[in-house]
Amino acid sequence: MPEYLSAAWFVAADDAVRGHDGLAEASRGAHLVLQQTVDPPPGEGGATVVWTVRFDDGSVRVHEGGAPDADVTFHTDRATAEAVQRGATSAQAAFMAGQLRVGGDIAALLAHQELMAGLTDVLGPLRERG
Numbered sequence: 183m184p185e186y187l188s189a190a191w192f193v194a195a196d197d198a199v200r201g202h203d204g205l206a207e208a209s210r211g212a213h214l215v216l217q218q219t220v221d222p223p224p225g226e227g228g229a230t231v232v233w234t235v236r237f238d239d240g241s242v243r244v245h246e247g248g249a250p251d252a253d254v255t256f257h258t259d260r261a262t263a264e265a266v267q268r269g270a271t272s273a274q275a276a277f278m279a280g281q282l283r284v285g286g287d288i289a290a291l292l293a294h295q296e297l298m299a300g301l302t303d304v305l306g307p308l309r310e311r312g
Contacts, residue, residue: 184308186267187220187231191308192246198304199235199242205300209237214294217252220263228260237297254286267309 184190199205214237222228234249236242256273258266262281265271276282284291291298 186264186308187233189246192233192244194308195244195305198308199244199301202242202300202304205242205297205304206240208296208300209242210240212237212294212297213239214254214290214297215249215252216254216256216291217249218256218258218263219248221257221259223260235301237294242301252286254284254288254291257283257285269309 184194216235218233218235220231220233222230231246232248233244233246234252235244236249258276258281262271262276266273266276266282273282277284
């Protein structure tokens with residue numbers, strides 16, 4: 183089971199989204215790039231992790247690293263990212279609590295809510311394993 187945000191997790195996440203026909207179909211006609219930045223816990227050291235999800239007209243990819251063309255950016259600390267990943271809290275609750283910052287084209291994010299829901303569903307098995 184890959185640890186969340188490890189190199190193995192990124193490979194498993196990319197395999198999951200690339201291999202999901204429903205998510206590919208839902209992304210037809212969509213062009214949306216999401217970037218998430220996860221900061222290490224304060225005082226504990228560690229590296230900031232940046233990763234990207236790219237929806238591109240029927241193709242969906244996840245990769246470690248940033249995207250200069252990101253439409254929407256998310257920024258949070260590791261504890262909040264892990265809580266959202268485990269399902270202990272929602273991204274919406276983290277945002278409302280000020281633990282998740284969102285930037286960029288919010289209208290594009292809202293216009294593609296079904297893709298976000300599909301992404302959450304597809305990555306769900308990694309939550310159970312990770």
